[in-house]
Amino acid sequence: MTVNGSDDVLLVHGGTPLEGEIRVRGAKNLVPKAMVAALLGSEPSRLRNVPDIRDVRVVRGLLQLHGVTVRPGEEPGELVLDPSHVESANVADIDAHAGSSRIPILFCGPLLHRLGHAFIPGLGGCDIGGRPIDFHFEVLRQFGAKIEKRADGQYLEAPQRLRGTKIQLPYPSVGATEQVLLTAVLAEGVTELANAAVEPEIEDLICVLQKMGAIIAMDTDRTIRITGVDSLGGYTHAALPDRLEAASWASAALATEGNIYIRGAQQRSMMTFLNTYRKVGGAFEIDDEGIRFWHPGGQLKSIALETDVHPGFQTDWQQPLVVALTQATGLSIIHETVYESRLGFTSALNQMGAHIQLYRECLGGSDCRFGQRNFLHSAVVSGPTKLQGADLVIPDLRGGFSYLIAALAAQGTSRVHGIDLINRGYENFMEKLVELGAKVELPGKALA
Numbered sequence: 249m250t251v252n253g254s255d256d257v258l259l260v261h262g263g264t265p266l267e268g269e270i271r272v273r274g275a276k277n278l279v280p281k282a283m284v285a286a287l288l289g290s291e292p293s294r295l296r297n298v299p300d301i302r303d304v305r306v307v308r309g310l311l312q313l314h315g316v317t318v319r320p321g322e323e324p325g326e327l328v329l330d331p332s333h334v335e336s337a338n339v340a341d342i343d344a345h346a347g348s349s350r351i352p353i354l355f356c357g358p359l360l361h362r363l364g365h366a367f368i369p370g371l372g373g374c375d376i377g378g379r380p381i382d383f384h385f386e387v388l389r390q391f392g393a394k395i396e397k398r399a400d401g402q403y404l405e406a407p408q409r410l411r412g413t414k415i416q417l418p419y420p421s422v423g424a425t426e427q428v429l430l431t432a433v434l435a436e437g438v439t440e441l442a443n444a445a446v447e448p449e450i451e452d453l454i455c456v457l458q459k460m461g462a463i464i465a466m467d468t469d470r471t472i473r474i475t476g477v478d479s480l481g482g483y484t485h486a487a488l489p490d491r492l493e494a495a496s497w498a499s500a501a502l503a504t505e506g507n508i509y510i511r512g513a514q515q516r517s518m519m520t521f522l523n524t525y526r527k528v529g530g531a532f533e534i535d536d537e538g539i540r541f542w543h544p545g546g547q548l549k550s551i552a553l554e555t556d557v558h559p560g561f562q563t564d565w566q567q568p569l570v571v572a573l574t575q576a577t578g579l580s581i582i583h584e585t586v587y588e589s590r591l592g593f594t595s596a597l598n599q600m601g602a603h604i605q606l607y608r609e610c611l612g613g614s615d616c617r618f619g620q621r622n623f624l625h626s627a628v629v630s631g632p633t634k635l636q637g638a639d640l641v642i643p644d645l646r647g648g649f650s651y652l653i654a655a656l657a658a659q660g661t662s663r664v665h666g667i668d669l670i671n672r673g674y675e676n677f678m679e680k681l682v683e684l685g686a687k688v689e690l691p692g693k694a695l696a
Contacts, residue, residue, distance in 0.1 A: 258664045258678075260655035261687035262637055265543075266506035268684045272494050272513060273299040273325055274487025276673040278449040280307040280351050281426055282456045282487060286329035287316065287358035288434060289460050291482035293329045294321060298487065299675035309345040310352060313337035314359070334362045339400060343369040350423070353384050357431030360393055360406040369401040384427050387415060391431050391439075412437035412476055419617070420445040420470060420557045429453060432474035433462040439474040446470055447558040448517040452488045459483035491517040492564040493674055496649050498541035499568035502530045503575060503657040507542035508684060515539065521565050527551050528569075528576060550578030550631065554612040555586050563587055567650040570594065571657065573629045574602040580629040583612030588623040593647035600638045600658055603630040634659065642666035645673045652677075656686055 274297035284307060286293040298304060308318050308327075315335035321328050342352070352368055359366035385395050385402065391410040396403045412435045417424055425445040432439035444450070446466065454464050454472075460483045463475040494513035501508040502525070515522065515534050522532060525541070529548040533540045550573065555563040563586035573580040574597060584590050594604040604627055610619040611626035618625045637660030642648030648670045655662035670677055681688050 256666055256668050257691060258652075258667045259689045259691060260637070260652065260662045260664055262635070262656050262658035262660060262662060264656070264685060264687055265504045266500055266508055266656065266684040266686060269509040269511060270497060270680045270683060271511040272490045272497075273297050273675055275449050275452070275490040275492070276301060276303055277422070277447070277490075277492065278452050279304055279487050281354060281430075281449075281453050282485060283307045283311060283327070283329060284351070284354050284358060285430060285453065285456050285460070286482070287311065287314070287331050287334065287355070287362060288430070288457075288480045289331055289482045290479055292331075293460075293482040294326065294484040295329065296321070296323065296326045296484075296486040297489070298325045298327050299490065301675050302672045303349060303351060306345060306349045307351055310337075310342065310355065313341050313345060314355075331362075334359075336363060336365070337367075339367055339369075342367060343400065350381075353381055353423070354426055354430055356384070356388055356393070356404055357391070357410075357427065360388070360404060360410060360431070361434045364406050366404045367401055368404070383421070383424055387424065387427055388431065390415060391435055410435040412439040412474070414440045415442065417441065417443040419443070422447055422450065425450055425472070426453060429457060429464070429472070429474065432476060433457050433460075433464070433480065434478075435474075435476040437476055439476070441472045441474070442470065444470050444472045445557060448488060448491065456483050456485050459485060488517065489514055490673075491521070492562065492646075494518060494539070495521045495562075495565045496568045496646070496653075496674070497680075498525060498530070498532070498539075499565075499572050500653045500656065501541040502528065502543050502548070502572040503653050505543040506684070507540070509538060509540040511538040513539040520559060520561050524551065524553065524561060524569070528572065530572075548572065548576035548632070550576045550580040550629070552581040552612070554583040554614070557586065563590060564646050566590065567593055567646040568653055570604075570627070570629060571597065571650050571653045573631060574604070574635065574654075575632045575657070576629075577632055578630075580631070581611050582627040582629065583610060583616070584625045584627075585612070585616035585618070588618045588621070588625050590647075591624060591627050593643055593650055594627060596638070596640050596651060597635075597654055600635045600654055601633050602635065603633055604628070605630075636660055637662040639663045640665065642669050645669060649674060649677075
């Protein structure tokens with residue numbers, strides 16, 4: 249990976265507990281998708297609790313390219329999206345805006361409904377394992393879309409109205425579930441989606457679509473039924489808070505022996521994380537406005553942990569918590585079942601003094617789809633170990649924040665390269681670090 253210039257390097261002087269209060273806004277895994285949903289409406293939509301992150305800026309740019317007016321609302325963190333004049337966009341402009349994000353694939357259904365065609369360039373995103381987009385295109389074909397592969401991307405057409413269909417997901421993929429929801433709501437007839445993802449962000453997207461006039465039923469067996477309607481209106485919606493960002497800061501409090509109040513964090517969407525946090529030895533206190541997380545002193549406890557789709561332990565919670573587990577007494581066992589390459593970030597932690605061994609076997613209570621495929625998807629963390637500052641190059645969003653936590657917990661100074669990637673999903677993270685008392689600096693610049 250190329251190391252960027254000084255603007256993308258953060259010096260972290262570790263060893264200081266993080267203490268203070270921060271706020272989390274709307275979820276990165278909901279807000280951009282709710283913005284795309286506005287394309288489906290015949291009236292303006294109003295979205296509140298919007299974080300200032302790169303994924304939001306990417307989608308805002310793509311919507312504007314397609315004729316959607318996007319402007320700030322009356323309160324901070326509010327966007328008004330008016331899709332009255334949706335139009336085709338220039339291929340080169342789409343490519344320029346979309347290159348660093350996977351979200352454009354979700355524009356397909358809405359654009360097919362509004363324009364009869366869509367163009368999707370090559371997609372980016374974090375390199376944490378296979379997230380094939382072929383399944384998205386196969387789903388769209390089942391709805392009746394015609395897809396032509398071209399040198400610069402995929403061109404899609406809907407010669408007539410898309411039709412409802414029956415879809416069985418081989419794995420409860422969040423992205424594939426979103427694709428079906430955003431396409432099925434205006435398709436003719438009923439769509440039945442089996443083995444769907446049921447994450448809180450999916451439920452919140454369904455709430456958005458229902459406010460617009462969609463008919464969507466969720467069964468207890470991961471089946472979602474969507475009855476297509478002829479038209480949708482706008483919505484007014486406050487996005488649910490980002491439980492993944494909240495858990496990242498909670499892990500930072502634990503790893504640095506700190507105390508952080510996270511305003512906006514909600515118990516309901518974090519119950520599985522909270523149980524694990526308590527088992528490790530972390531403390532928390534919940535009130536109506538947020539959750540306080542702290543290290544209560546004494547030794548942290550090692551645990552056995554498997555990631556899973558909701559309501560299991562989320563894969564995005566795993567990487568930040570692993571940093572804290574390097575400070576726990578004994579052997580912690582991690583079995584990653586969602587992304588096959590998500591444990592690659594541990595090599596940098598070992599460079600800092602951690603003892604983490606990766607395995608190809610399933611070191612959990614159940615076999616998973618990676619067990620026979622030669623992926624290093626299980627880990628044994630031996631602790632506690634003292635971490636030392638190092639030169640670190642951020643590999644992906646959650647891994648990057650995990651490196652930041654490790655640098656904050658370590659003795660000495662770390663140089664963290666590629667910090668701009670963290671802006672994809674963590675709003676104002678530099679300002680939050682300063683507010684929590686972290687000793688960080690951009691070379692040649694003052695942060696506070």
